Amino acid sequence: MEKCELVVLQTSDIHGNILPINYGNNKPTNSGLAKLASVFKNILKTSDCTLLIDNGDVIQGTPLTYHFAKHINELSNPVVSVMNELGYDGAVIGNHEFNYGQGLLKKAIKESTFPWLSANIVKKETKEPAFGKPYFIKTFHNGLRIAVLGVTTHYIPNWENHDNIAGLEFLDAFETLNMWVEHLQINEQYDLLIVSYHGGFERDLETGNPTEQLTGENQAYRMCMEIAGIDILLTGHQHRRLSTQLNGVLVAQPGHIGQAFSKVSIKLEKLNGSWTIVEKASEIIAIDENTKPDGKIVELTNVYEDSTQNWLDEPLGEIVGDMRVQSPLEVRKKDHPLIEFINSVQMDAAGVDISATALFHNGAPGFSNKVTMRDIVSNYVYPNTLKVITVSGQDIKDALEKSAEYFILNGEGDIQVNPSFESPKPQHYNYDMWEGIEYHFDISKPLGNRVTHLKYKGEPLKLNEPFNIVVNNYRAGGGGNFQMFKNKPVKKEIQTDMTELLANYIQRHKRIEAECNKNWRVLSLK
Structure with a gap:
């Protein structure tokens, strides 16, 4: 009997943190993509079937990304360069992706070697997905086919500058996800469905009681309870660390600023020509002072870092x-x-x-x-x-x-x-x-x-x-x-x-x- 293990690594709410540094005082931190990279590379080279996915809010949030956006944006996006080097399979558009305007976001997408997903952010006139694909399907060497579908909290117009989201419409994330899951079930062949939702949980995962005002900003609880066919729900936006199951759906959320990541492991067996899930688990893996930053990532970031540090030290x-x-x-x-x-x-x-x-x-x-x-x-x-x-x-x-x-x-x-x-x-x-x-x-x-x-x-x-x-x-x-x-x-x-x-x-x-x-x-x- 043929067997395999799928490993899904998830980052979310990185907020521009590449290097393990606090820019307020230049002291080291246990955070950032450079440290995560050291761990990722070991996992990715020892697993046959892997996916690396970012859940959103990745290109904004540090002085480095601000300085790049405002002063040296003729260069390649530093965060995207790092994600390309790490071999990300996909990323979901988060609400903070719009903070520097659509021009910078579109440039980042164009420079990426991976797709950016958001089924519910559409062009106002045509209702087509505004930034590439709603989903992708990855086929592995053994024929295993994994569908990854992305959606974004639709509450963005309540926060973002109107000019930064002009021409866009933010459809209800739950309703859009429900529609696209049905579309996949009818029109595509796949063995497992991963939904990456830049949003969080509106209810307590154990009691189901509301944990916030039910505005629609977060809908992950409802997604797990009411949409059939989701195997894994990757979440974010709330900066929480979650690793559990809800209504049979494996749920993960890795916190923020690259202090940790989610690792989802799915064991499958091939029965009668089809892959079947026999075991699934998730865990949150945190980095610490013993995790060394990856040298290649540091090297990729040097030119941006030097320019940022000079800018930060300007006396006012x-x-x-x-x-x-x-x-x-x-x-x-x-x-x-x-x-x-x-x-x-x-x-x-x-x-x-x-x-x-x-x-x-x-x-x-x-x-x-x-x-x-x-x-x-x-x-x-x-x-x-x-x-x-x-x-x-x-x-x-x-x-x-x-x-x-x-x-x-x-x-x-x-x-x-x-x-x-x-x-x-x-x-x-x-x-x-x-x-x-x-x-x-x-x-x-x-x-x-x-x-x-x-x-x-x-x-x-x-x-x-x-x-x-x-x-x-x-x-x-x-x-x-x-x-x-x-x-x-x-x-x-x-x-x-x-x-x-x-x-x-x-x-x-x-x-x-x-x-x-x-x-x-x-x-x-x-």
Whole structure:
């Protein structure tokens, strides 16, 4: 009896991490494609039937990929060059693939030696898949045929700049997947179906209870439960590490930034001329300090890395006073010079007097006295642009109440972060801090009633009056479930990335005072 083992390696949410380095301080990390490559090459050369698949969000996310996109994009895409070297069989288009515009994405696809998949991202006019194939079938030396079908979370229009997705339509991922699975069953011959979905789970895998607001952003649970014929579901987007089975479907998700990967092993036997699955398993394999980066990958990246490091070390100006982050929680509990500065830059660029921004991640260091581009990108990690939108006073109050959900009180009455903002995926970027208004949050009060003080220019904010505010493009589209901002009139778009706006502002002023007017605070009056 003929037997074989199929090994499927999956990466997801690499976010531009090639080299094992933290660009904020140049210290080594246990992450990135260079380290993964060392492990991949050993597995790939010892297995007869292998697939290497990326699940999306791969070409954006580090200073290296940002610098390439903005300054040296006449060169080949550094991430694609590495993926070509590693022999990827396919990649799914993730939501962050659009951050630098369709031109750069199409160039990356053209340079790839593997197909990019997304059955549900289509051309608005023709409804045809916009970027190549919805699926591919790989035939191995023993006749084993594996179908790989890709879909992407259709929630992208809620986050992405309109110009970056012009001419595209994002069909419902679940409905589209259901249609294409049926198409494959009718029209193709294959032995096993792998679905690679750049999306995650909307429900607890054990209880089936919702783990988030059911917006359609994540549909993997429903896919496993309601679409027959899927053997393996590769997932991502949520930056989780998952390795399990759900309703007979083998499920894997490898975390993010190349700290680990998924390995799926399928043992098959040939019975009556057909391959049959006899055993299937998955595991998450993490890399560590003992994993050495692959020399060839490092060599491929050298020219981009050298240019990036020079750019990051460019001096911009200086901070007078203290703009460092000592405690992320404390920054989010009361006005802080770093947040006030970012809001000031936004208001300066937009020409309005109300602004909101976030401390995007807990690793943001703030600014020391001498500021370089390295400091900018360490604090502002997303390629956001700005929009001025017209909202009502009630919309502002509703947005504040939404942000106030970030906090809870523990058993001792201390203010802490709501666990829903930390798991299954950190979402600190969905807590905004405002300038141009005065407000207080009282966390002892029920959700929806925590804004206890709200003024504009010294007077109570009028809820029925219009206000022009500046926020990033993600928030302006309603991202983070800020539905009160969705589809609001756009008065102005500032297309320069915030990292450039921050750098230009510092270069123009040279000396920035670290100060804040203490216009807001979070408290508990219980």
